[in-house]
Amino acid sequence: MKHNRKTIALFSVFAALICCVAGCSPKSKTKTITFADVGWDSILFHNAVSGTVAEEVFGYNWTEVSGSTPITHEAVKKGEIDVHMEVWTDNLPNYASDIAAGSLKELGVNFGDNAQGFYVPRYVIEGDASRGIEPMAPDLKTVADLKDYAHLFKDPENPSKGIIYGGIAGWEITDIMHKKYLHYGLDEGYNYLEPGTDAATSAVLVSAYDKGDPVVAYYWEPTWLLGKYDFVLLEDEPYDEALYFEGKCACPSVRVTVCVSNDFYKSDPAFCEFLSHYQTSSALTSEALAYMEETDADYKAAAKWFLNQHRDMVETWLTAEQVEKLYASIG
Amino acid sequence: MDWLFNFPFEVNLNTDAIDQAVRGFAASYSSFFDGIKAALTNFVGAINWVFSYVPWFVLIGIVFFLSWKAHRRIRSGIFYSLLLCVIGAFGLWGLMNLTLSIVLAGVIIALVIGLPIGVLISGSEHANRIVRPILDMMQTMPVFVYLIPAVIFFGMGSASAVIATVIYSMVPVIRLTSLGIRQVNAEVVEAARSFGSTRAQLLFKVQVPQALPTIMTGINQTLMMAMSMVVTCSMIGARGLGNEVLIAVNRIEISRGFVAGSAVVILAIILDRLTQGWFSKKEEAGGEER
Numbered sequence: 001m002k003h004n005r006k007t008i009a010l011f012s013v014f015a016a017l018i019c020c021v022a023g024c025s026p027k028s029k030t031k032t033i034t035f036a037d038v039g040w041d042s043i044l045f046h047n048a049v050s051g052t053v054a055e056e057v058f059g060y061n062w063t064e065v066s067g068s069t070p071i072t073h074e075a076v077k078k079g080e081i082d083v084h085m086e087v088w089t090d091n092l093p094n095y096a097s098d099i100a101a102g103s104l105k106e107l108g109v110n111f112g113d114n115a116q117g118f119y120v121p122r123y124v125i126e127g128d129a130s131r132g133i134e135p136m137a138p139d140l141k142t143v144a145d146l147k148d149y150a151h152l153f154k155d156p157e158n159p160s161k162g163i164i165y166g167g168i169a170g171w172e173i174t175d176i177m178h179k180k181y182l183h184y185g186l187d188e189g190y191n192y193l194e195p196g197t198d199a200a201t202s203a204v205l206v207s208a209y210d211k212g213d214p215v216v217a218y219y220w221e222p223t224w225l226l227g228k229y230d231f232v233l234l235e236d237e238p239y240d241e242a243l244y245f246e247g248k249c250a251c252p253s254v255r256v257t258v259c260v261s262n263d264f265y266k267s268d269p270a271f272c273e274f275l276s277h278y279q280t281s282s283a284l285t286s287e288a289l290a291y292m293e294e295t296d297a298d299y300k301a302a303a304k305w306f307l308n309q310h311r312d313m314v315e316t317w318l319t320a321e322q323v324e325k326l327y328a329s330i331g
Numbered sequence: 332m333d334w335l336f337n338f339p340f341e342v343n344l345n346t347d348a349i350d351q352a353v354r355g356f357a358a359s360y361s362s363f364f365d366g367i368k369a370a371l372t373n374f375v376g377a378i379n380w381v382f383s384y385v386p387w388f389v390l391i392g393i394v395f396f397l398s399w400k401a402h403r404r405i406r407s408g409i410f411y412s413l414l415l416c417v418i419g420a421f422g423l424w425g426l427m428n429l430t431l432s433i434v435l436a437g438v439i440i441a442l443v444i445g446l447p448i449g450v451l452i453s454g455s456e457h458a459n460r461i462v463r464p465i466l467d468m469m470q471t472m473p474v475f476v477y478l479i480p481a482v483i484f485f486g487m488g489s490a491s492a493v494i495a496t497v498i499y500s501m502v503p504v505i506r507l508t509s510l511g512i513r514q515v516n517a518e519v520v521e522a523a524r525s526f527g528s529t530r531a532q533l534l535f536k537v538q539v540p541q542a543l544p545t546i547m548t549g550i551n552q553t554l555m556m557a558m559s560m561v562v563t564c565s566m567i568g569a570r571g572l573g574n575e576v577l578i579a580v581n582r583i584e585i586s587r588g589f590v591a592g593s594a595v596v597i598l599a600i601i602l603d604r605l606t607q608g609w610f611s612k613k614e615e616a617g618g619e620e621r
Contacts, residue, residue, distance in 0.1 A: 070583050093582055156365075157372050157488045165487070169565075169574065170581020195487060196566030196577045199475070203482035210358040 030061050033264075033271070036072040036084040037064040041224050041292070042285050046085035046110065048303035050278065056329040057322045058271055070170070077103040082264040083275065086110055090254045091171040105265045107258045107276040114282045116173065116220035116251045118143055118164065119205075119231040124152075124214045133212045142235045143184055150189030152214045162190040165201060165217035169194045177218050179247030180236075205229070220254075222286045228293065253282075277317040284310070304330050357484050364484045371436070371490040379432035387424060391415050397605050411601050418594045423572060427594060430571030433489055433564060434557045434602075437496030441553050445501045449508025449549070450534065459509070470502045474563050487568035495567070496560045503552035511545025512538045551606045558599040572598075 033054055035047040044064070051062040065072075065081055073092055075081040087106075089095045099106050120140065122128070127135035137149045146153075146164070155163035164181060167174030174194055181192055195201045201217055202225050208215035209229050216234075219226060236250035243249040258275050265272055284306075292302045307314055307330060315323050357364065382390070391412045399408030418427050452459040477498060481491040515538050523537040539546070565573025572595050579588030 068581075070581055074583065156368060156486050156490075157376070168581070169578045193487065193568050193570075194574075195568055196574070199479055200482055200487055200567045203479045204487050206354070207357060207483040207486070210354050211361050 030059060032061040032063055034080070034082045035062060035064045036076065036081045037066040038069055038072055038086070039066065040086070041289050042222055043086040044299050045285065045288050045292070045302060045306075046280070048299035049306060050083065050085060050275070052300065052303045052307060052330065053274060053318070053326060054271065056326050057274075057318065060271075073098075076259055076261050079261040079263040082261055082268075084259045085278075087257045087259045088254050089257060090173050091168075093172050102262070105260050105262060105272075107260060107272060108278060110256045110258050110278065111222075111281045111285060112253050112255050114221050114253050114256065115233055116254065117218065117236065118146070118177075118216055118234045119219045119226070120214065120216050120234065121209055122230040122232050123212065125232060128212070131212055136214055140234070143180065143186075146186055146216065146234070147184065147189060150186075153190070153216050155191045158191055162216075164190045164192050165204060165215075166192050166194040167218045168198055168201065169196050173218070173251070176245060176247045176251070179245075181247075183247050205231075222282045222289065224289055224293070227286050227289055274317055274322075279317075280313075353480065354483065368485045368488075368490040371485075371493050372488065374440075375432050375436045375489040375493060378435055379429060382428040382432060383425075387419060394601060394605070398601075401605060401607075407604075411604060414597045414601060418597055421590055421594060423575070423591065423594045426570070426572045426575060426591075427598060429569075430561055430573065430595070430598070433492050433496065433569050433571060434554070434561065436489075437493045437500060437557045437560075438554050440493065441497045441501040441557070442504060442550060444497070445504040445549075445553065446508055446546075449505040449546075450512065450539075452505070453509040453512035453538075454534075462505070466502045466505060469498050474499065474560075478563065478567055482567050489569055491567050492560075492564035492569035495564055496557045499560050500553045500556035503556060504546075504549040507549030507552065508542070508546050511542030511549070514545065515541040547606070551603060554602050554606060555599060558595065558602065561595055 033051070035051065037044060037047065047062075047064055054060040054062050065075065067075060067081075069088070069091055072081060072084060073087070073095075076084050077098065087095070092098075098104060120137075123131070123133045124136050125138060125140050127133050136152055137145075139145065140149055150162035153162040153164070155161050157163075164186065166181065167177045178192065178194075181187060181190070186192075195204070201219065205215060205217055205219065205225060206229070219231070225231075237243065237248060239250050239252045240248075244252065258278055260272060260275065288302050288306050291297065291305060292299070297305065307326070311323075311327070314326070318326065394415050395408040395412040398411040399405055401407075418424060448462065452462050474495065478491070478495050481494050485491045485494060512534075519537060519541060520533065523533050528536065561569075561571065561573040562576050563573070565571065565577050572591050575591035576588055576595070579585070579591060
């Protein structure tokens with residue numbers, strides 16, 4: 001009997017709590033847009049900018065789903081992610097064929113001015129008086145010059161040769177960088193290691209920079225790492241389309257595009273219209289990331305600051321009344 | 332009503348200061364860490380050298396011999412050597428040697444550190460209370476949390492891979508050694524004590540032999556957990572089968588990933604059967620002698 005009463009009492013308390021919770025939660029019928037979060041600062045920033053426009057102008061909610069480069073690409077194709085603000089087209093081997101087959105829609109180029117290639121810390125070439133580092137390779141300017149400095153970039157696993165850290169395993173650019181390494185005869189003096197994730201490359205570069213050691217690795221802009229630390233891009237032959245795939249010349253800027261899933265394209269032409277005009281640049285992205293670093297702002301605050309700073313650019317993205325609506329809320 | 336559903340207060344952690352402190356530590360003690368890195372790299376290199384100089388049929392022969400002896404059936408010997416041939420047929424022999432070197436180096440170090448710790452915590456309740464939370468942390472802390480700092484301290488390559496493998500796979504051998512020794516029949520221990528054995532004699536002549544099945548299970552599990560770290564280690568530059576899987580995953584080449592993954596599975600199965608078989612052989616022998 002006592003057992004029975006106790007159970008009933010517990011059950012009714014539980015039921016009461018559930019009713020409270022159900023009563024309190026608002027029934028939201030507003031649409032939610034899903035953005036891709038590949039982990040980079042730059043994409044989180046662009047998500048926040050688009051998301052702010054989605055909230056203030058279109059009245060949507062927005063959320064982010066994380067995944068790696070190939071995973072988020074597949075998710076957009078399947079419609080699980082609506083919008084991908086930064087598709088690095090060179091890192092997806094099947095991108096061109098996917099667009100041709102119509103599995104997803106490319107709406108425009110987010111930014112097309114970015115650098116990538118082999119980077120060395122500036123103190124390797126010029127030294128750093130404030131840290132007491134002597135210039136170790138004052139004549140190092142191009143990728144071909146690396147041949148003379150194999151003794152400087154020692155491979156810890158195999159000290160008789162140097163080491164170059166290549167592209168991330170599985171990216172398109174990785175293949176090209178490997179061909180470049182072979183083309184300049186660097187395989188004589190250097191070993192070549194392709195890291196599994198960009199986190200590993202960042203860790204290697206940061207730890208070498210902290211210790212003041214020489215290091216040469218593939219990296220790309222715009223990133224927090226190259227914004228924060230002083231690295232120099234090694235020069236190469238001028239870009240030529242035919243030579244590029246053989247690794248014989250400098251890398252062109254990657255077309256970083258905005259893509260949406262087919263379902264979203266059909267269901268939301270107005271928002272897609274805005275996205276097709278969305279265009280920033282590598283410099284603008286770095287400026288925003290630097291602002292965040294200096295003021296410790298989060299992505300949403302940085303997005304608001306960015307939209308207020310660049311009203312003339314925003315006016316090319318939206319219609320006049322959308323612009324008014326936006327700045328009424330955040331201006 | 333907001334306070335009902337949202338946690339009421341937040342402590343602002345100064346993560347920046349902690350990061351700076353860790354990185355400063357890595358930079359100032361870099362010669363110490365470089366020494367450890369060199370030692371580990373040479374150890375893995377030595378094992379790899381042995382594997383690369385042994386002709387392939389010798390390795391298959393060794394597997395055949397060991398599995399035959401462990402299971403007392405020619406059929407097992409033939410089966411496991413055939414499985415090993417399959418890895419070679421897929422063109423993954425060289426990569427298998429690299430992976431094996433890292434796994435074996437990790438397991439050897441894990442056993443050298445883990446077995447004594449297991450014995451230590453079996454004897455002392457105080458030590459047990461200190462060590463157990465550390466073991467829990469080692470097993471459940473997400474691997475990348477200590478993987479990237481390992482790269483900062485030890486660089487990319489076999490050294491960090493071995494350290495990550497050791498941290499993750501040392502735990503089973505410690506727990507099971509301690510468990511095995513504690514579970515030795517109390518009357519046997521009492522009998523040994525009453526015959527006047529010293530603590531060392533009690534440990535090595537009574538407790539460890541009696542606990543051997545459990546300890547062997549611990550060693551086997553350590554080996555299996557080291558194999559499971561293979562792909563994670565490839566993310567920080569450990570060359571081998573894991574790298575093949577990683578490239579396949581990044582390029583969404585499902586079949587390539589499956590082939591490399593199967594090679595890892597085959598390797599794990601062979602290592603598992605080879606290390607388990609010894610003990611059942613002893614049990615059978617003990618039974619027959621009765």
